[in-house]
Amino acid sequence: MHPDLHSHHSIVIVGGGFAGALTAMKLLDRTEVPLSITILEPREELGRGVAYSTTEAVHLVNGPAATFSLHPEDPDHLVHWLAYNASRYGWTLPADIAASFPPRHLYGSYVRDELSRAIAQARAGSTLRHIRSSASELIAAPHKVRIKTSDGELIEADEVALALGVFQPNPAPQEAPVASHPAFAASPWDAAALDRMMEAGEILLIGSSLSMVDAVASMESRGFRGRYHVISRRGQFIEDRRDAEPARDFLAERPSPTTARALLSIVKTERRALAAAGKDWQGLPVAIRPHILTLWQKAEDVERLRFARHLRAFWDVTAHRAAPDSYRAVTQAIADGRLRHQTARLLAMTPANSLIAATLKTRADVETRSFGGIIDCRGHQLHDWRRISDPFVRSLLDSGEVRPHSTGFGIDATIEGDVISEEGRIHRNISAIGHPLRGVAWESSSITEQRAQAIALADRILGKLTPLALAAS
Numbered sequence: 001m002h003p004d005l006h007s008h009h010s011i012v013i014v015g016g017g018f019a020g021a022l023t024a025m026k027l028l029d030r031t032e033v034p035l036s037i038t039i040l041e042p043r044e045e046l047g048r049g050v051a052y053s054t055t056e057a058v059h060l061v062n063g064p065a066a067t068f069s070l071h072p073e074d075p076d077h078l079v080h081w082l083a084y085n086a087s088r089y090g091w092t093l094p095a096d097i098a099a100s101f102p103p104r105h106l107y108g109s110y111v112r113d114e115l116s117r118a119i120a121q122a123r124a125g126s127t128l129r130h131i132r133s134s135a136s137e138l139i140a141a142p143h144k145v146r147i148k149t150s151d152g153e154l155i156e157a158d159e160v161a162l163a164l165g166v167f168q169p170n171p172a173p174q175e176a177p178v179a180s181h182p183a184f185a186a187s188p189w190d191a192a193a194l195d196r197m198m199e200a201g202e203i204l205l206i207g208s209s210l211s212m213v214d215a216v217a218s219m220e221s222r223g224f225r226g227r228y229h230v231i232s233r234r235g236q237f238i239e240d241r242r243d244a245e246p247a248r249d250f251l252a253e254r255p256s257p258t259t260a261r262a263l264l265s266i267v268k269t270e271r272r273a274l275a276a277a278g279k280d281w282q283g284l285p286v287a288i289r290p291h292i293l294t295l296w297q298k299a300e301d302v303e304r305l306r307f308a309r310h311l312r313a314f315w316d317v318t319a320h321r322a323a324p325d326s327y328r329a330v331t332q333a334i335a336d337g338r339l340r341h342q343t344a345r346l347l348a349m350t351p352a353n354s355l356i357a358a359t360l361k362t363r364a365d366v367e368t369r370s371f372g373g374i375i376d377c378r379g380h381q382l383h384d385w386r387r388i389s390d391p392f393v394r395s396l397l398d399s400g401e402v403r404p405h406s407t408g409f410g411i412d413a414t415i416e417g418d419v420i421s422e423e424g425r426i427h428r429n430i431s432a433i434g435h436p437l438r439g440v441a442w443e444s445s446s447i448t449e450q451r452a453q454a455i456a457l458a459d460r461i462l463g464k465l466t467p468l469a470l471a472a473s
């Protein structure tokens with residue numbers, strides 16, 4: 001080995017949630033040369049992020065274990081890990097592990113344990129350091145990138161990967177009057193707030209997607225016996241994930257549609273054909289998903305925005321379906337006459353002693369009703385970087401090293417994830433993974449998408465590290 005190969009190539013990963021931890025794992029598993037990896041992540045444990053930090057056993061991953069191995073070349077890896085480890089973490093193994101939907105907290109333990117395994121087995125003396133701090137500033141240069149932490153430390157690296165996840169929107173103006181009211185929960189994952197609602201007669205759930213399922217499953221597991229009033233603006237209501245036969249690859253049979261309207265028309269035709277054949281529409285997302293990146297890439301911004309404005313709500317309840325076990329809490333509450341869904345928009349919330357009065361606009365009316373609890377189940381996802389108030393995001397944009405994507409979703413980058421500056425310069429040593437690439441790829445947040453991105457990113461970084469390149473650095 002060339003003597004210079006002993007100098008470690010340094011990589012800073014900003015954000016140690018799922019995407020950041022997985023990128024580090026793939027780098028450690030695949031490198032032939034010594035790496036010095038630093039993850040900046042304020043959370044105590046790496047790999048969990050928002051999704052896999054919840055400790056409630058009824059919050060489940062939204063796909064079967066057979067689909068969520070961290071190693072696509074070993075699809076049974078998660079199933080085997082569960083078989084050996086789940087009982088250690090207090091989960092009773094189901095008869096069919098591959099078809100089961102494990103708790104998200106357990107999945108986070110899987111990611112964390114796999115990262116520990118990768119660190120222990122790291123080749124070539126590679127190391128991983130977790131700094132429990134946030135990045136506050138990035139200073140780019142052609143050969144080195146510097147990152148300032150919120151604790152004032154300055155870290156220099158050959159490569160930086162931005163794995164920042166998704167940001168919470170600022171509270172809606174309607175929330176301000178009740179933000180500190182004991183009957184209000186700004187998120188369905190606030191266990192203490194949910195505990196306080198146990199005696200409520202009726203709870204208002206704002207949003208009807210996966211977060212609503214988490215909220216109902218949490219309340220039912222606590223023994224709540226009151227009623228739920230679920231509202232959504234477009235009248236969509238999430239369904240559980242069924243084991244549907246995948247639809248045929250109908251998008252491959254014709255030139256790609258380039259407008260949102262044309263795509264909708266093709267999908268509607270296919271859906272009608274499935275219905276006529278007595279088949280489940282849930283076969284559709286499996287057939288559509290592999291084409292999303294190409295469809296998104298080929299579409300003009302105006303069509304992308306049309307899709308986001310008019311079809312996103314429909315796509316979200318088509319693509320994202322709930323784990324059957326947690327969804328059972330929803331169907332049971334509906335069967336008991338305790339859960340009602342209404343198409344309505346929340347106009348205002350005001351404290352009314354121990355209750356909260358909510359003003360709802362339905363298609364026909366405006367009505368004000370009091371609730372013993374209100375849970376914001378909108379999913380807390382702000383993708384528009386121009387509206388994110390996080391100081392690091394602001395600093396990245398203000399410095400001009402990063403620019404918002406032209407659609408407003410996430411940031412501009414090449415299809416591989418190399419970040420593009422305000423002037424249009426491609427940073428070859430700053431990349432992004434996951435949610436920041438929403439505008440580049442549209443679907444960039446699920447386990448399977450981020451798994452593919454992490455492998456590609458690790459390979460791209462390692463591909464630059466030929467012995468000569470490393471010797472020169």
Ligand SMILES: Cc1cc2nc3c(=O)[nH]c(=O)nc-3n(C[C@H](O)[C@H](O)[C@H](O)COP(=O)(O)OP(=O)(O)OC[C@H]3O[C@@H](n4cnc5c(N)ncnc54)[C@H](O)[C@@H]3O)c2cc1C
Nearest residue numbers: 015017018019049050051061062134135165392434446447
């Ligand atoms: C509640 C929920 C449930 C989900 N369930 C599923 C599921 O079942 N299946 C599925 O496929 N997908 C699911 N998802 C999608 C999910 O987005 C991904 O699976 C994955 O967790 C996203 O990982 P990430 O690393 O992009 O974001 P995160 O895991 O959220 O990680 C981002 C991290 O960046 C850190 N960070 C942010 N700014 C800074 C900074 N300036 N400095 C340092 N660190 C910073 C944050 O602290 C955070 O930990 C779910 C998402 C949510 C929100």
